[in-house]
Amino acid sequence: MREVLLDERIGTFDDGDVTLFTGEEAEWREIKARLRDLVLRSQPSDVLLVYFAGHAFVPEWSAGPDAYLVTPDLDAEALRRDPDSGIRMAFLKRDVFESFAGTSFLVLDCCHAGAYAGSELRHTEAMQTYRTQVDRHSALLACPSGAAARESEEHRHGVLTHHLLRALRGEAADSEDKVSFAQMANFVAEQGIHPTPGQLVHMWGPTTVLTQPPPSRHDRKPLTAPATTGTVRPCKNPLDDLASSISQLLGRVFRSPARLAGTSPQAGYAERAETIRYALEADSVAVVQLSETGLSPVTSTARFNKDELRPLLEQGSAHASPSRSSSLGHVVSDEKGRRVLCVPLSYPDNRVVTLAVVDPALALLEMGEPLAILLQSIWNSNVLDEPLLAELQVLTALRSAFGRLPLGLYQHAFTLYRQLIGSLTMVFQPVMSLDRRPHGVAVHSYEALARRAESEVRAPLTALQMAHVWGDRFIIERDALLFERAIRSYAEADADTSWDGTKPVSINVAVRSLLSDSYIAQVRNALVDTSLDPRTVTLEISEQDAIQPGPDEVWPQEPLTYFHNRLTSLARDLEISFAVDDFGVGYSSLARMAELPLTQIKVDRAVLHHPLALKELDLVTRVAYHASDLGQAPNPRAVIVEGFDEHAPVTLADIYNLRIRYVQGFICGETPSTSLRPLGQEVRERIAALVRGEDDQRPA
Numbered sequence: 120m121r122e123v124l125l126d127e128r129i130g131t132f133d134d135g136d137v138t139l140f141t142g143e144e145a146e147w148r149e150i151k152a153r154l155r156d157l158v159l160r161s162q163p164s165d166v167l168l169v170y171f172a173g174h175a176f177v178p179e180w181s182a183g184p185d186a187y188l189v190t191p192d193l194d195a196e197a198l199r200r201d202p203d204s205g206i207r208m209a210f211l212k213r214d215v216f217e218s219f220a221g222t223s224f225l226v227l228d229c230c231h232a233g234a235y236a237g238s239e240l241r242h243t244e245a246m247q248t249y250r251t252q253v254d255r256h257s258a259l260l261a262c263p264s265g266a267a268a269r270e271s272e273e274h275r276h277g278v279l280t281h282h283l284l285r286a287l288r289g290e291a292a293d294s295e296d297k298v299s300f301a302q303m304a305n306f307v308a309e310q311g312i313h314p315t316p317g318q319l320v321h322m323w324g325p326t327t328v329l330t331q332p333p334p335s336r337h338d339r340k341p342l343t344a345p346a347t348t349g350t351v352r353p354c355k356n357p358l359d360d361l362a363s364s365i366s367q368l369l370g371r372v373f374r375s376p377a378r379l380a381g382t383s384p385q386a387g388y389a390e391r392a393e394t395i396r397y398a399l400e401a402d403s404v405a406v407v408q409l410s411e412t413g414l415s416p417v418t419s420t421a422r423f424n425k426d427e428l429r430p431l432l433e434q435g436s437a438h439a440s441p442s443r444s445s446s447l448g449h450v451v452s453d454e455k456g457r458r459v460l461c462v463p464l465s466y467p468d469n470r471v472v473t474l475a476v477v478d479p480a481l482a483l484l485e486m487g488e489p490l491a492i493l494l495q496s497i498w499n500s501n502v503l504d505e506p507l508l509a510e511l512q513v514l515t516a517l518r519s520a521f522g523r524l525p526l527g528l529y530q531h532a533f534t535l536y537r538q539l540i541g542s543l544t545m546v547f548q549p550v551m552s553l554d555r556r557p558h559g560v561a562v563h564s565y566e567a568l569a570r571r572a573e574s575e576v577r578a579p580l581t582a583l584q585m586a587h588v589w590g591d592r593f594i595i596e597r598d599a600l601l602f603e604r605a606i607r608s609y610a611e612a613d614a615d616t617s618w619d620g621t622k623p624v625s626i627n628v629a630v631r632s633l634l635s636d637s638y639i640a641q642v643r644n645a646l647v648d649t650s651l652d653p654r655t656v657t658l659e660i661s662e663q664d665a666i667q668p669g670p671d672e673v674w675p676q677e678p679l680t681y682f683h684n685r686l687t688s689l690a691r692d693l694e695i696s697f698a699v700d701d702f703g704v705g706y707s708s709l710a711r712m713a714e715l716p717l718t719q720i721k722v723d724r725a726v727l728h729h730p731l732a733l734k735e736l737d738l739v740t741r742v743a744y745h746a747s748d749l750g751q752a753p754n755p756r757a758v759i760v761e762g763f764d765e766h767a768p769v770t771l772a773d774i775y776n777l778r779i780r781y782v783q784g785f786i787c788g789e790t791p792s793t794s795l796r797p798l799g800q801e802v803r804e805r806i807a808a809l810v811r812g813e814d815d816q817r818p819a
Contacts, residue, residue, distance in 0.1 A: 120170050120280070123287045129330040132168075147190045147206045154211075158218045165221035166327060169211070172228040172277055177265075185209050186234035186264070188227075208235045216256045222327055224300050225258040228277040233263035233317050259283075259304045260317040269312060279316055282307045287330045296332040303329065358517070361486055362525035365493070365517070368483065371398040372497060373510045388418040394502055395494060396420045399460075399479035406498075409436035410470040417472065428459060428477065435461030436473045448491035450484060460484065462491045464498060474498055492520050507542070508582060511535050515585045536593055539582055540600045543569045545608040546791035547624070550759055550783045551798070553775050555811050560803040563781055564623035566659070567605035568791050576790070591631050591669065598632040599641040606656070610649040612795045622795065625657040625698060625719075630664040633685065643693060653693055659700035659721060666711065679714050686716050701761075702726070702739065713742050717756055724762025724784070727769050733777070736760070736769070740777050759783055772812035 121139050124132045140150055157167060174189040178198055187193065188206040197204045212235065216223045227235060235258060261268035261279040269278040283303060285291075291298050291306035304318045358365070372394060388406065396404040405419035414433055416425055425432070435451040438461070448462040460476040474494055483490060496516035500509035514532040518524055524532065547565040554560050571579050586593035605626045613621050632638040646653050666682045668674045674681040686697050696718040699711060712720055720743055726735050739758055746752035760774055763784035774782065786809075788802045798806075 120172075120284065123284060123330065124168070126330070129287075129289070129332060131329060131331060143191050145190050146192045147188075147204075148192075150190070150206060151210065154215050158215055158220075161220040163220050165219075167216075167219055167221065167223040168226075168329070169215070169224070170226045170228075172280055175208075175227075175229040175231040175234070177231055177234065186231040188229065211235065219256075222255045224256070224327070226279075226283065227258070228261045228268055228279045228283075230262065230267040231264055232260035232268060233266065235260055236264070236317060257300055257304070258318070259300075259307065262314045263317060266314045278312055279307060282310045282312070289330070289332075292330075292332075297328045298330045299326060299328050356521070356523060356525060358489060358521055358528075359525050361489055362527055364483065364486055365489065365528060366531070368398055368490075368493060369510060369513065372502060372513075373506050389420070390503060391498055392418050392420050395474070395476065395497060398497075399476055399483055401476045401480075402478040404477065405475045406464065406472060407432055407436060407475055408470055408472050409433065423477065428457075428475070431457065431459045432461070432473075432475055435459055435475065436471050447488045447495070458484070460490075460494075462494050464495060489517065489521070492516050507535060507539050511539060511585060512581070515588050518588055532589065533593065533596070536586070536589070537596060537600065540569075540597050541604075543571060543579065543582070543601070543604070544573055544793065545601070545605045546570050546573055546793055547609065547612065547795060548783060548791040549787055549789050549798070550625075550781050551787045551806065553771065553780050553782060553806065553810050555775075555807055557800070557803040557807040560798065560806045560810075562622060562795075562798060564625065564657075565609070565795065566783065567601075567609060567624055567626045569601055570791070573791075573793050591635070594629050595632045595635045595638045598628050599638050602626055602628070602638075602642055603645045606645045606649050606651055608793060610651050612793060613651075616795050618797065621652060621655050623655045623657060625659045627700060628658045628660060630660060630666055630682070631669070633658070633660065633682075633689065639689065639693070642695075646693070646695075653695045657696040657698050657718065659698045660715075662699060662701040662711070662723070679711065683715055690716060712739070713745070719757035719759060721759045721761050721783075724760075724767075727760065727763070727767045732769050733773060736774065736777050736779065740779060744778065757781055770812065771806065771809040775810045 121137055124130045125134060125137055138153055140146075140153075154169070161167070171188055175186045176189060176195070177186045178195065180199060186208050187198065188208070190206065193205050203210070211225065216225065225235070259279075261277065270276065271278050271281060274281040286303040286306040287298055289296065289298065291302045293299075293302060304316075308316055308318060375397070392404045392406065395401070403420045403423035405423045405425070406417040407425075408415050408417055409432075414425075414429060414436065416423070419425075431451045431453060435449050438449045438451075448460060450458055450460050452458045458478055458481075460479055462474040462476070463471060464474055465472045476494070486493075493513055493516070496513040497509070500512045502509045511532060514524065514528065514535070517528075518532070523529070545567050548568055549562040550564045550566060552559070552561050552563040569579060569583065583597065586597045605624070609624050628638075646656070666678045668678070676684070689695070690697065697716065698719040698721055699715065699717050700721045701723045702712060702720055720739060722736065722739055726732055729735060736758075743758045744755040747755040755778075758779045759781040760779060761783045763771075763774075763782040763786045765786065767786075771782070771786075787798060787806070789796065789798070
């Protein structure tokens, strides 16, 4: 491999750029030190290729699919005490390739090579969602995780290496006799090797040439950039040149000591206007309303002169009308040099409500539409009372509008989101078992719910749902943090109860999180740390999530089959259960309910208000009882009706007669709490009466 890369006729690397570790000299400390040194000195134009042939192994104590490359000095027993005393695949991914500034490639010709693709890494999902540097990394893996690489007596080394060398020596060349990493990987994959090698080829893999025909490398430019540099380059993000300006503006809005010192206790519209004035170094700011009767200010800062600015405001507000322009904002100026930035905020009843910024800093005006989006979202968020959530709302608005953000802003948003989710409190809402007898009415289980404070009734939907705008990395991090918080809080609350045994608890999770090995690893660790019996834990899968491959994924089976197999494997390995949540909304279907390995089905409260609610509930119950009615299962899947209260048009007697034995909601008289409390005797008697149909709780 070294000889091919340095070959004077076809090689593209120079002598001093290739380091060979072989035999007894291949010590893991030296190899890791060399790799980290290359990472720390790397530039965006650099190319890093790492090739390994040998053995790999997965320690029996490992909680995930991570594996180690075997070097002569590796001490397997020492790894138990110090897991970093070797070359771990997670080290290669996290500390080498994710940190390398340029383009990087990896070839693993060893058993367990596929473990690299799934090695436990907190932010693995960034490779599919957003990370510019990771997108410049490609890998060729000899076999899947848990499989053995093939060797050959004839070739006296790995079969993958044999075909790899064939490819580099010209058999995989293109029409110009050049061999890129992608061409090499494709050639190897087509040679019928079993098991089939894995490929992770990203955007620069097809353009980075590893070998090419004469003249010799001394007569051509060294390989410091992808092939055809100067003619092919990725499209530029329009926000890249604005990253510094956006960061400074956010800092002045959310973190400037000078602004915070001048705030008043009232966080109304006037305070928001003053916040924007300060951030943009403007003369004044106002929100004005243009209607058929004329122009009128809604709020304004000091020094705002409506009469003096009226011509500019009327012109700017008129252009803000959607019938006049699709632009997100306009800058209106006059012969005196005054400038007013007009950003439309809303259009109620044929009126135009416009944010007017008078004489802002000229440099900020050059930001264009991104500035308008920033101002709209700043105005619509609670900057003073909820600065953490507000800043994330602003960044999320940019993400929604432009698809992605510069890396620094993206990382800043991720850090803020972890802080926001980490600030939430987990409360527990009881799921009540129904019975005609008061003694049979009791708390069956609990659902863990995220709240900004224990006293809050509503879920922080804005904080929870914005993760879907950012992609898998945010979704998985959200679910992992909430699961860990829920399990720890529930274990503490359970220890303080007086009843015998532990009630089951359910925790919400997104489809994408269940497909992530890093999320599953954190679930496993949280269960171990709290010593909570995993058989008491149920993960509720939202019906508002689609079960389908991501943009860069190809599933080997139909989506429901693939997801079914995934859940079956997780249930076996973790000993936890799964439920479908929010049935009746989103992507809910009888196929999902019938074909997935679920222990319970939660029906969304919206179903209770459908005209055919009883027929829909009856259909759900028939599906839940189908296997047990045929004698194919010992027990039916539990059906739980969510959001039941005194306003529901369906009675508890109706629900009970449909063989539904569980409800969740305020009907039980218990609000979600951080503590676990049994139902009082009065509540049990009232519920039993409702189940018997003696007291119709429906409103007249």
